[in-house]
Amino acid sequence: MEEDYFSIDAILAENQKIACRFTIDIPDMGHLGGGGERDITRASTLQLPVWLVYTIVLSNWADMIMPPAFGSKVRNALKAEPCSVRLASLVGAGGLWYGFGKTILEMLADEGKQEMSNLLTNTFRKRLVEVIDQAQHFAALGPAGGVGPTGDSAQSFREGLDATERELFALAQEGSKRMKRWYEESDKPRR
Amino acid sequence: MSLPPSLRQSVTPPELELIACQQLVEIVPLISMEKTAFISGAYGPLRPPHRAKIPIWMAVNLKQKKKCHIIAPVWLTVEYLQQKLTQETTQAHFTQLPFRFAEISRVLLDVASDDLQNPDKLRTLLKDLREARQAKARAGLENLEHSTLGLSNLSAMEINEIRPFFIQAMAVLGQLQPVFNKDRNTV
Numbered sequence: 001m002e003e004d005y006f007s008i009d010a011i012l013a014e015n016q017k018i019a020c021r022f023t024i025d026i027p028d029m030g031h032l033g034g035g036g037e038r039d040i041t042r043a044s045t046l047q048l049p050v051w052l053v054y055t056i057v058l059s060n061w062a063d064m065i066m067p068p069a070f071g072s073k074v075r076n077a078l079k080a081e082p083c084s085v086r087l088a089s090l091v092g093a094g095g096l097w098y099g100f101g102k103t104i105l106e107m108l109a110d111e112g113k114q115e116m117s118n119l120l121t122n123t124f125r126k127r128l129v130e131v132i133d134q135a136q137h138f139a140a141l142g143p144a145g146g147v148g149p150t151g152d153s154a155q156s157f158r159e160g161l162d163a164t165e166r167e168l169f170a171l172a173q174e175g176s177k178r179m180k181r182w183y184e185e186s187d188k189p190r191r
Numbered sequence: 192m193s194l195p196p197s198l199r200q201s202v203t204p205p206e207l208e209l210i211a212c213q214q215l216v217e218i219v220p221l222i223s224m225e226k227t228a229f230i231s232g233a234y235g236p237l238r239p240p241h242r243a244k245i246p247i248w249m250a251v252n253l254k255q256k257k258k259c260h261i262i263a264p265v266w267l268t269v270e271y272l273q274q275k276l277t278q279e280t281t282q283a284h285f286t287q288l289p290f291r292f293a294e295i296s297r298v299l300l301d302v303a304s305d306d307l308q309n310p311d312k313l314r315t316l317l318k319d320l321r322e323a324r325q326a327k328a329r330a331g332l333e334n335l336e337h338s339t340l341g342l343s344n345l346s347a348m349e350i351n352e353i354r355p356f357f358i359q360a361m362a363v364l365g366q367l368q369p370v371f372n373k374d375r376n377t378v
Contacts, residue, residue, distance in 0.1 A: 102366055113369035120367045121337075128360055129332050135356075164363055171200070171356040179352050182204035183297070 009163070013099025016091065017047040020062040050103055057107055064107060069097060075119060082126035084153065086160025097162040098124065127165060130157060135169045139176030200355040204294075207347055211294035212248040217262040220253070247295065251302050261303040264289070267296055269309050272316040279323045285344035293321070293348035328353055337364035 004010060022044055030037035040046070045065070048056065056062045068074070069090040077085050088095030101120045108116055134154060161169060213231060220237035227235050234245045242262065245253075253259040265271065266289055278286040289295070296317055304310035328349065331342055340357065 098363065098367065105367075105369060110369075110371055113371065117367055117369040121364060124360075124363060124367065125333065125335060128335065129329065132329065132332060132356065168356050168359055168363075171359055175200075175352055175355050178204055179348075182208075 009096060009099055012094045012163075013096040014050040014103055015094065016050055016067070016100055016103075018050060018053050018067055018104075019045055019065040020048050020053060020056060021045050021065060022062045024061055026061070054107065064104075067100075067104070070101060070104060070116070070119070078119065078123050082123045083130050083157055085123075086156065087123075087162040087165075088160050095161070095163045095166075098164045124165075128168070131161065131165050131169050132172045134158060135172035136176045139173045139180060201351050204348065204351070207291070207351055208294045208298060209248075211291040211347070212251070212298065213246055214291065214295065215244045216247050216250050216264065216295075216299075217242050217244055218250050218253065218259040219262065220259045222253075222258045247298060251298060254302050254306075261299060261306045263299065263303075263307050264295070266292065267299060267307065267313065269312050269316065272313065272320065276316055276320050276323065279320055283327075285324060285327060285342065287344045288320075288346060291347050293317075293346055324349060332357075332360075335360055335364065337361055337368055 022040055022042055025042050026040040028038060029040050048062075053062075053064060057064050074085065074090065087097040091097050091100050098120055101116065105113055105116045105120070134157070158169075219242055220239050222237065223239060224235050224237040226233055229249075231246065234249065235243065237243050237245075237259075250259060250261050254261055266275075275286050275288060296313070299307065300310055300314060300317075307313060324345075328342065328345070331340075335357070338361075340361065
């Protein structure tokens with residue numbers, strides 16, 4: 001998610017296409033859209049890779065259409081219950097929903113930025129507790145425990161974890177395991 | 192770095208235990224020993240039945256050879272911990288406990304449980320305390336900010352436990368903060 005040039009996560013997060021509506025005619029560039037037309041006409045919509053969107057949007061050649069992963073449907077679902085949305089499946093392989101959101105965030109105007117940032121931050125914060133809870137639960141199960149918290153919601157929450165959350169999950173689990181190991185060793189007398 | 196990933200995040204509980212064992216504890220020696228110089232300082236002389244203050248690691252060593260009795264620190268008693276537990280469960284903030292209480296209590300309960308009063312009750316109390324405090328740390332997660340975190344009276348072991356994911360989560364929150372109009376104003 002960081003802006004480091006060499007960050008694999010940043011590269012993966014930008015591996016997305018964003019729909020853009022052109023505001024001007026661009027002659028002889030129709031092949032970019034993969035279609036048969038010769039020109040890109042005004043008000044036509046094309047799916048463009050993120051790296052191209054930066055330039056085109058900043059030059060005011062096209063308007064970005066909010067990708068469905070951050071559309072009103074998802075927003076409403078997140079407002080209702082952040083933990084029941086499967087973030088990973090919203091953005092395809094890799095599942096870097098926050099990373100993609102951060103990319104979009106940078107292309108928005110100031111008022112949009114704040115709103116987008118609030119959306120991402122609130123979602124992250126609300127889901128974090130559940131992430132850590134489940135991580136600790138799994139750490140407590142030990143190596144033998146295969147079955148997680150019962151119920152489909154927990155299972156589906158885990159499957160829908162964004163890659164960033166997955167990383168946190170692993171960190172929390174590792175930490176809890178270490179603590180558990182340390183506390184349990186203490187049950188034996190040391191000689 | 193050639194350290195395995197698990198060691199890069201933070202120190203491990205055994206390492207914290209090692210650090211905690213530098214602290215001094217009172218003992219009643221059963222052998223006599225002249226004042227002896229160690230790297231960390233000179234300890235002794237040990238003259239039974241007078242009390243002496245020596246580092247925990249040394250006390251543990253002597254105790255294992257049955258050459259001393261360890262005097263429990265004032266906070267490692269049922270009454271004190273009971274009172275702390277009551278405070279912990281009735282107040283919103285963390286109660287003040289010795290910074291390395293988790294490590295020291297574990298070491299002493301391990302090797303010197305016969306020198307402590309009611310070690311089983313102590314274990315239960317410490318466990319309850321730990322759980323009550325964990326629940327508070329968890330509640331703190333919900334209000335996590337990207338820039339600051341205030342959890343006073345947290346002990347070394349607890350800080351160490353939550354450090355990796357708190358840092359990571361705060362970093363993510365920091366990334367999600369909007370950066371307003373540098374030079375590009377958009378759309």
